Amino acid sequence: MRPNDRKYTKTHEWVKIDGDVALVGITDHAVNELCSGNEGDLVYCDLPESGRLVEAGESFGEIESVKAVSDLNAPVSGEVLEANPAIEDHLEILSRDPWNEGWMIKIKPKSKNLDGLMSAADYEKFIGK
Amino acid sequence: MTPAGPRPARAPSGAFPPSRGGAPQRRRAHFRPPRRRTAAPPHRRTAARCTAAPPATPRLPIPAAACLSTHPAPMPLLPHLDAPAGYQMALDEACLLGLAGELCLRTYTFAPSAWSLGFFQDLADVPAANAALSAGYPVVRRATGGGAIHHQRELTFSLSAPAAHPLFAGPISASYERIHHAVAAAIHAALLEALTHPALGPQSLAPALRPHLRPPAANLPAPATAPSPRSSPTPPPDPLLTLRRTTPLASDQPATGLCFHDSSPLDLIAPGPTGAPAKLVGSAQRRTRSRILHHGSIKLAPADHEPAVATLIQAPHLPTFLPLLAHHLTQTLHPLLSPPPNSHPPTTAPIPPAATHWATTRAPLFTSPALLSRSPSALQSLRQADLR
Numbered sequence: 001m002r003p004n005d006r007k008y009t010k011t012h013e014w015v016k017i018d019g020d021v022a023l024v025g026i027t028d029h030a031v032n033e034l035c036s037g038n039e040g041d042l043v044y045c046d047l048p049e050s051g052r053l054v055e056a057g058e059s060f061g062e063i064e065s066v067k068a069v070s071d072l073n074a075p076v077s078g079e080v081l082e083a084n085p086a087i088e089d090h091l092e093i094l095s096r097d098p099w100n101e102g103w104m105i106k107i108k109p110k111s112k113n114l115d116g117l118m119s120a121a122d123y124e125k126f127i128g129k
Numbered sequence: 130m131t132p133a134g135p136r137p138a139r140a141p142s143g144a145f146p147p148s149r150g151g152a153p154q155r156r157r158a159h160f161r162p163p164r165r166r167t168a169a170p171p172h173r174r175t176a177a178r179c180t181a182a183p184p185a186t187p188r189l190p191i192p193a194a195a196c197l198s199t200h201p202a203p204m205p206l207l208p209h210l211d212a213p214a215g216y217q218m219a220l221d222e223a224c225l226l227g228l229a230g231e232l233c234l235r236t237y238t239f240a241p242s243a244w245s246l247g248f249f250q251d252l253a254d255v256p257a258a259n260a261a262l263s264a265g266y267p268v269v270r271r272a273t274g275g276g277a278i279h280h281q282r283e284l285t286f287s288l289s290a291p292a293a294h295p296l297f298a299g300p301i302s303a304s305y306e307r308i309h310h311a312v313a314a315a316i317h318a319a320l321l322e323a324l325t326h327p328a329l330g331p332q333s334l335a336p337a338l339r340p341h342l343r344p345p346a347a348n349l350p351a352p353a354t355a356p357s358p359r360s361s362p363t364p365p366p367d368p369l370l371t372l373r374r375t376t377p378l379a380s381d382q383p384a385t386g387l388c389f390h391d392s393s394p395l396d397l398i399a400p401g402p403t404g405a406p407a408k409l410v411g412s413a414q415r416r417t418r419s420r421i422l423h424h425g426s427i428k429l430a431p432a433d434h435e436p437a438v439a440t441l442i443q444a445p446h447l448p449t450f451l452p453l454l455a456h457h458l459t460q461t462l463h464p465l466l467s468p469p470p471n472s473h474p475p476t477t478a479p480i481p482p483a484a485t486h487w488a489t490t491r492a493p494l495f496t497s498p499a500l501l502s503r504s505p506s507a508l509q510s511l512r513q514a515d516l517r
Contacts, residue, residue, distance in 0.1 A: 011418050032300065033299070033300045033301060034300075034301060036300045036301070036302045041393075043249075044249045044274075046249070057418065058512070059417070059418070059512045062248070062249075064248070064249050064274045065274075065301060066393045067274070067275070067301050067302070067305055067393060067395065067412065067413065067414060068273075068274060068301045068413065068414035068415065068416050069247075069248045069249070069272070069273060069274035069413070069414070069415050069416070070415075070416040071416065071417045071418055071512075073418050
């Protein structure tokens with residue numbers, strides 16, 4: 001069972017509201033699709049600087065596995081407060097702990113309403129497991 | 130990646146769209162050396178040293194859902210295009226955006242020959258491309274990942290489809306297997322046809338391939354120009370064309386930044402100039418929230434900067450062989466996107482005006498110094514194209 005303290009997108013990002021901040025990352029399913037269980041296949045990640053405004057659904061960065069560049073999409077609109085400085089040099093974090101250590105960006109959301117996103121149970125139905 | 134609902138069509142502005150929020154600075158990950166470009170990660174180095182026989186190659190069939198197409202509209206082929214690098218990349222962007230149709234398949238060549246960088250690559254990490262740019266040769270940045278390619282004596286193909294298309298179901302590696310098995314079948318069919326072609330013949334083929342090819346009547350698989358909709362394309366016999374898996378390659382070289390000097394287990398390989406296995410096809414994908422673009426580059430004849438890679442034909446015969454291969458490639462890949470009987474045999478149609486307009490307008494971006502240096506504004510322009 002995936003964490004139910006957050007919501008999920010159909011593009012395999014998660015968002016967790018923590019006070020006035022929205023933490024954003026990608027799911028274990030996304031990581032597996034990118035690298036098929038081989039964490040060394042994740043080779044590059046480009047995350048935004050703080051201060052950038054993002055719209056829900058907009059790409060806020062890219063992640064490259066050995067064979068594909070995939071967009072990272074913002075689950076909510078708002079201002080990027082911080083990017084996880086550990087990610088770019090230690091992409092294996094995403095395989096090891098995508099839910100906590102593997103957060104990618106913090107956003108100051110325009111709204112804390114996440115009603116349009118999926119619960120953990122709905123997300124698991126969506127991906128079929 | 131999923132569609133965000135219908136979006137209103139809008140003509141491109143012609144200039145870089147203004148970045149949002151006034152602070153689009155990006156963390157410049159390329160300031161540090163790309164880890165895979167300069168040194169293969171430990172598991173890859175281990176694989177490269179492995180001398181054991183590769184495991185039996187499991188055939189990955191197209192999932193049943195892929196054979197029961199959810200895209201019943203006929204999919205025309207886009208015409209083969211010989212054009213400048215910036216235009217080709219912009220037209221592929223149009224395909225990625227769906228401006229050339231929901232499903233796109235095309236082959237193309239670069240005129241003049243050019244270099245392309247992977248989406249994340251730093252120009253400084255590709256010495257040969259950097260030198261070429263300084264000498265006035267065109268260099269372009271792809272939307273797809275991977276290493277740099279010298280587009281000389283090669284054939285490029287691209288296919289794009291919604292992210293939910295069955296061809297791209299499951300892990301990225303699964304889509305590579307499906308596509309590469311089809312590409313292998315197409316190349317094999319083209320080589321067999323070349324054997325008996327009046328203007329080609331066995332002596333036209335790359336010497337390392339000849340021992341592995343016999344006239345069609347004596348060969349095991351028939352040319353896979355019309356694979357069954359319910360089975361994967363017939364693969365050629367090993368070791369002519371196969372997936373690399375754990376095979377060490379003669380073409381692998383460190384620190385060049387070139388796609389054909391690096392390899393992964395799913396790369397398509399063939400006997401190289403020395404007869405030892407070498408990379409033959411370079412591939413990469415771009416996955417946006419709603420669509421996927423797959424690039425492939427097939428080396429046809431020996432080129433200046435990649436002497437150790439596998440090739441198919443002797444250079445003087447390239448003009449005859451290239452259209453033959455392009456034909457087999459499109460005929461074999463087409464059913465993966467649009468299975469029969471929806472649109473078989475496939476027919477060629479003109480590029481839709483919206484895609485042509487987009488490509489014409491956006492072509493300068495892909496060769497611009499701003500994008501080659503991965504400036505924040507240029508990258509933002511690429512991202513915002515998907516939000517048009």
